[in-house]
Amino acid sequence: MKPPKNNKYQLFLYLISALTGAHGAGNSSNINREQPILLHDRPHDQYMPAANIIRIMRRGLPPHAKIADEAKDTVQHCVSEFINFITSEANDRCHREQRKTVTAEDLLWAMARLGFEDYIEPLTLFLNRYREMESGRTSMHGEPFVKCTVDLGLPPGPTNYGLQAWPAGQAHGVFDAHGAMMMNGMNNYYRDNHGGGSSSSGQAAALPGFDPYVQFKRSL
Amino acid sequence: MRQAGVYSGIASGGISGRTGPHSLPLARIKKIMKNSNDDVKMISGEAPIVFSKACELFIEQLTKRSWAVALQAKRRTLRKDDIASAIIATDLFDFLLNLVSDSTGHEDDCHEAISK
Numbered sequence: 417m418k419p420p421k422n423n424k425y426q427l428f429l430y431l432i433s434a435l436t437g438a439h440g441a442g443n444s445s446n447i448n449r450e451q452p453i454l455l456h457d458r459p460h461d462q463y464m465p466a467a468n469i470i471r472i473m474r475r476g477l478p479p480h481a482k483i484a485d486e487a488k489d490t491v492q493h494c495v496s497e498f499i500n501f502i503t504s505e506a507n508d509r510c511h512r513e514q515r516k517t518v519t520a521e522d523l524l525w526a527m528a529r530l531g532f533e534d535y536i537e538p539l540t541l542f543l544n545r546y547r548e549m550e551s552g553r554t555s556m557h558g559e560p561f562v563k564c565t566v567d568l569g570l571p572p573g574p575t576n577y578g579l580q581a582w583p584a585g586q587a588h589g590v591f592d593a594h595g596a597m598m599m600n601g602m603n604n605y606y607r608d609n610h611g612g613g614s615s616s617s618g619q620a621a622a623l624p625g626f627d628p629y630v631q632f633k634r635s636l
Numbered sequence: 637m638r639q640a641g642v643y644s645g646i647a648s649g650g651i652s653g654r655t656g657p658h659s660l661p662l663a664r665i666k667k668i669m670k671n672s673n674d675d676v677k678m679i680s681g682e683a684p685i686v687f688s689k690a691c692e693l694f695i696e697q698l699t700k701r702s703w704a705v706a707l708q709a710k711r712r713t714l715r716k717d718d719i720a721s722a723i724i725a726t727d728l729f730d731f732l733l734n735l736v737s738d739s740t741g742h743e744d745d746c747h748e749a750i751s752k
Contacts, residue, residue, distance in 0.1 A: 520682035
């Protein structure tokens with residue numbers, strides 16, 4: 417395709433198209449475009465909410481840093497692309513192995529395969545904590561005031577990655593609340609048994625400001 | 637009826653944006669996963685959980701690298717072209733190249749070269 421000779425603007429657009437490998441430098445969508453748009457624009461429910469993304473971005477930035485709106489949009493697009501990228505690889509593996517369900521292990525495998533090995537360890541830890549939380553929760557039937565046996569000797573959920581330890585001491589990340597809720601449930605059991613002892617347990621006291629009854633106050 | 641626990645946010649996360657204990661709404665993650673491929677049929681309950689954390693790690697990594705570019709340019713505002721530069725400079729982010737190939741960097745350079 418010959419570059420247009422008429423004006424500098426069209427020449428510039430032609431160069432951009434050539435650089436990006438896009439075909440049809442002469443098509444109207446390129447010429448009429450006034451500002452750069454992100455390719456693959458999706459309906460808004462195909463993105464993670466901006467507020468959540470911005471909150472996570474701010475964690476890694478100094479307090480005085482500002483984030484341009486376009487930058488927020490770009491990261492939003494990138495996150496969706498990341499999900500698609502990993503999911504496709506995981507899904508292909510499922511097909512090859514003739515399985516219908518994409519599992520957590522498939523995702524971890526796909527991430528390792530696509531270069532995200534650094535994510536595997538924190539994700540495995542996260543997943544193990546989640547599984548232990550879930551198995552502890554279901555065995556309590558969600559009712560800490562009901563007398564029931566809580567067996568902390570539960571076998572951990574199946575995992576191919578081998579990290580099984582319940583985190584000792586202060587767990588970081590989103591599971592502080594869960595760990596304490598489960599432990600607090602146990603303390604309620606003992607409290608019932610002894611006819612209402614002290615109001616706060618050692619574990620609850622270790623997490624100041626934590627409300628052990630939040631799961632009952634939260635409405636759907 | 638089962639007591640409403642913290643994971644009740646899973647079902648409503650996509651509607652109200654409420655995320656429960658996770659930073660990112662699980663229902664939305666599931667939606668995006670289903671959109672990856674027409675033949676993504678079933679997704680285990682844990683898969684969006686893994687992604688909620690993985691996306692956090694991803695956002696943190698991308699932001700950190702982009703901020704390094706902004707710092708080098710002595711700016712305090714993180715811009716789209718910082719993100720583009722970080723993507724171009726990082727092999728791991730090659731899958732994102734087509735998202736930023738039309739963005740400001742190249743065009744500004746070309747525009748200046750042409751108008752001189």
